Amino acid sequence: MQLTGAEIIVECLKEQGVDTVFGYPGGAILNVYDALYEYRDEITHVLTSHEQGASHAADGYARATGKVGVCLATSGPGATNLVTGIATAYMDSVPMVAITANVGRPLLGRDSFQEVDIAGIVMPVTKYSFIVKNIEDLADTLRRAFYIAKSGRPGPVLVDVPKDITGMKYEYEPCHPATVNREIKSIRKEDTDQALDMIREAEKPFIFVGGGCVISGADQEVRELARRIQAPVCDTLMGKGTFPGEDPLYTGMVGMHGTKASDLGVTECDLLIVLGARFSDRVTGNTKTFAHNAKILQIDVDAAEINKNIKVDASVIGDVKEVLKRLLEEIPKKEHPEWIAHIQELKSKYPLNYDHTQLTGPYIIEKLYELTNGDAIISTDVGQHQMWAAQYYKYKEPRTLLTSGGLGTMGYGLGAAIGAKMGRPEKTVVNIAGDGCFRMNMNELATAARCGRQLIQIVMNNHVLGMVRQWQTLFYGKRYSSTVLDDAVDFVKLSEALGAKAIRVTKMEDVEPALKLALAAEGPVVLDCWIDQDLSVFPMVPAGANLDDVFDEEDMKKHE
Incomplete structure (x- = not known):
């Protein structure tokens, strides 16, 4: 059937199961908004107060649901207002498709009103950015954008569509979304065998959970691993919720404002099992001394993260959930009573604490x-x-x-x-x-x-x-x-x-x-x-310091 480019965009959104989009209209994208009006019973459009709000809303929608978030903006400043939200999603591996409309093709490259090369601007902060120059490529480009956004290590993709393409007609044929399979081809048996040997030999294992576990839905596997090998668990800011916050094996966040139990435990363990985490500087502190008593086993879907910030002793590349499933088939139940007792002692000795005499x-x-x-x-x-x-x-x-x-x-x-x-x-x-x-x-x-x-x-x-x-x-x-x-x-x-x-x-x-x-x-x-202006966050590790340099208010008072 013959549809305008704008109608093809909306039909492709429907194909991908999109039920909500966030955006702000403008001249270049008016054809798309006119099409959205006709589809208003099938796709909810949330008009935000600012384009940056639309990009953050699409990001929040994606993080909360696990689906791809979608935001829309017009050309020029409308498109550039999305950039901070796109970069936010990129840094945290959030699946998002940003659709912008640019000036018509005859006006491109002429410093036209509200013209900007948004595809070029966002190149460093997207998995991919497209500008559609031919209407026959529009549907397949959008389908490819959604596939890229949610496959492998997820992230944002931008599709820029000149206004004249949104207005012209072309034959549209419906298509089922491509299936996104978990990354398993990169999982090598020799790597999982080495990982198994390290886990079997460890006497003081510690599990370090990052945002990749949330993305892959590996929470049940992480919980099973911790209980199977009786290992304490810490997490990053992005890994929260993978392991229950009230579980006795949970030690809290690790890093600059992590708990003393986590920071000291990572320093003292003999095996650190790192699941879907990228060793941010806010987590590691001094990279030369990070987990210096431990062998480090890193499991991540992105090969580029291996040995990027921290040199590891072994790694398995692949979807975290799938890797853990394979490991759990062979990992025997093991207990580490002395190690667990020591970690519990650290938790009891160094609990989180704050002033209970005032509003905080x-x-x-x-x-x-x-x-x-x-x-x-x-x-x-x-x-x-x-x-x-x-x-x-x-x-x-x-x-x-x-x-x-x-x-x-x-x-x-x-x-x-x-x-x-x-x-x-x-x-x-x-x-x-x-x-x-x-x-x-x-x-x-x-x-x-x-x-x-x-x-x-x-x-x-x-x-x-x-x-x-x-x-x-x-x-x-x-x-x-x-x-x-x-x-x-x-x-x-x-x-x-x-x-x-x-x-x-x-x-x-x-x-x-x-x-x-x-x-x-x-x-x-x-x-x-x-609240009081002089309230502080503790514990704290100074930037670039060792994790075991962690201090709190009591330490400061003793030092003074």
Whole structure:
């Protein structure tokens, strides 16, 4: 059948099972929006307040559902406003397809109004970027984009379509989406045999879980492995929920703001089993001394990650879930009572701790965990509140913490929360932000209000850029250069003006009733929580230091 390019785009979205897209219209993409109007009963379009909000919403939708997120933008500034969200998705391996419309082909390369080479701009932060120059290539290019986005190590793909192509007609033939198979061809028996030998020989094994376990859906296999070989488990920010936060074998996050039990355990173990993690500098600290007492076994779908940041003793390349399935067929049950007892001693000796005499971020998050029974989807922005959310909310299952781990994008969380709520409307969704982050994309509150779905926005309002100030306190002689937000912004009034309910929380006894009200509400509710500007995140490993240099407030007092 003959369809316009715009109609072909929407039909291809339907082919791929897309039910929700996020975007913002403009002149170059008007044909696509006109087609979306005709398909409005089949595909929900969420009009965000800013294109960056659309990219973060598509990202949050993808992380929460496991499906490909889709965002749309017009040419020029509309397209460039997507770049931060695309880069965020790229760093965290999130499947996303961004569709932009450019000026017509006769106007390309002429510095035309709102013309920009978006395919070139995003090349370093996408798995692939296309510009469609012929309408006969349009459908297959979109199909290929979805396949690339979700195959192997997932990531974002951009498809740029000139306006004249969206308006011309061409024959469209429906096609079933290509099957995306798990990466198993690269799994070699000699590698799995070596891995098995290392696991059998280890007396002090430690399992280190990254975001690849979430992506591959390997949570059950990871849990079985830990119990089979009686190994403690730590995770990265991206690996949260793979292993239950309340399990006795769980030691907490590892790295710069990891628990002492995790940082010391990784340092002391004799085998570190690394599952779907890329050895970020925020995790490893000093790479020369990272896990220096251990042999390191790395399992990852991406061969480029092997020996990139940390030299390992052995590796298996392939989908983590599939590799673990094969290993579990041959791994015997093994107990390490002395090692487990030592780890439990570390957990008892060095628990997470905070000031219980005043309103703090950890108190708010612990109360949120209690009232939601750990069943909410939590999104965050970046900073102290992000670390507190990682430390004090106990994640039961994967895809329940949505956060910018690699790029560290301030302003990410609210858009991601909207995407998550659209993808999983049955779940309670809470975005946790600092006041500095909230300012960056708080206009998306209007989007949340228009969607009319329950969504809770917690603002940890300390009137400073908290994490940067913490570094200034510890390493810059308390010279607070440009980190004090001493203005008259009122988040309660602002939130109400954007269509949300809002509550100011200034005391510990305010927290529970405010959260209960928010959990019972039908639309978005903002909790403006005023906390002290000098609260810090502990434990902490200074950048580039050894993991066993981890310190907390008690250590600082002793040192002083």
